[in-house]
Amino acid sequence: MKMNHYCYEDIQEGMNCSFLVNVSQKMMDSFYEITGDSNELHRNLTYAHTKGYKSKVVYGMLTASFLSTIAGVYLPGEKSLIQKVEISFTKPVYVGDELEVFGEVLEKNDLFKFIVLKVSIKRGTEKVLRGKMQVGIIN
Amino acid sequence: MKMNHYCYEDIQEGMNCSFLVNVSQKMMDSFYEITGDSNELHRNLTYAHTKGYKSKVVYGMLTASFLSTIAGVYLPGEKSLIQKVEISFTKPVYVGDELEVFGEVLEKNDLFKFIVLKVSIKRGTEKVLRGKMQVGIIN
Secondary structure: OOOOEOOHHHOOOOOEEEEEEEOOHHHHHHHHHHHOOOOHHHHOHHHHHHOOOOOOEOOHHHHHHHHHHHHHHHOOEOOEEEEEEEEEEOOOOEOOOEEEEEEEEEEEEOOOOEEEEEEEEEEOOEEEEEEEEEEEEOO | OOOOEOOHHHOOOOOEEEEEEEOOHHHHHHHHHHHOOOOHHHHOHHHHHHOOOOOOEOOHHHHHHHHHHHHHHHOOEOOEEEEEEEEEEOOOOEOOOEEEEEEEEEEEEOOOOEEEEEEEEEEOOEEEEEEEEEEEEOO
């Protein structure tokens, strides 16, 4: 991933970014180590099956963590500071899924120098996460 | 952390949970490995200083990842599935900070069997994150 260095003035409505990511078991283990979230739905295949899921369900907040990369690497990149996040999880994500993470500039706020991004994450054509993110651009 | 096993019927408005967590460099490294977010503000002490921060700034979405634990371990615990998250980051968090993570049941939706939690994260008396989270309770 190549870091962008956009200043507030460089950003235009409609600018967008996307990248692919594979959700691995290693990511799941790391997320568990960070959070201590020992919920069986994320960690026990048999349990997930009994609840009607085809595999271990990826932590929603792990899926959401890729929004960090949208802001911190791409839009605007270096000068980013996330201020607000509003997201819905629309489908379960499974370990091993390949996800496409997408961000697009919806609006700019000249007074406070923040941008609002529309964000979404897809598996193939299915949207698994959608929402908005407000990102400040620091000098 | 002891996992709760609340069913929808067990949950009452006003129920709450809190726990302490220390944000370590190891967590920061793990979050970087998961997301690939190489932003210098989170990884380079000298850079963070030049931007006016007293230390490396914790990834906002890492701080937010502790919301996973609120739902997945405490409220409601085992039967949890996060549906929506709306959060604001109100102060920078630094590596080494001790945070208190707090959740409280604001409302219940009997038709769709979800609960809405008010969530906040504090460093001492300072709120660093606040918001709401909608959590489904599965059978």
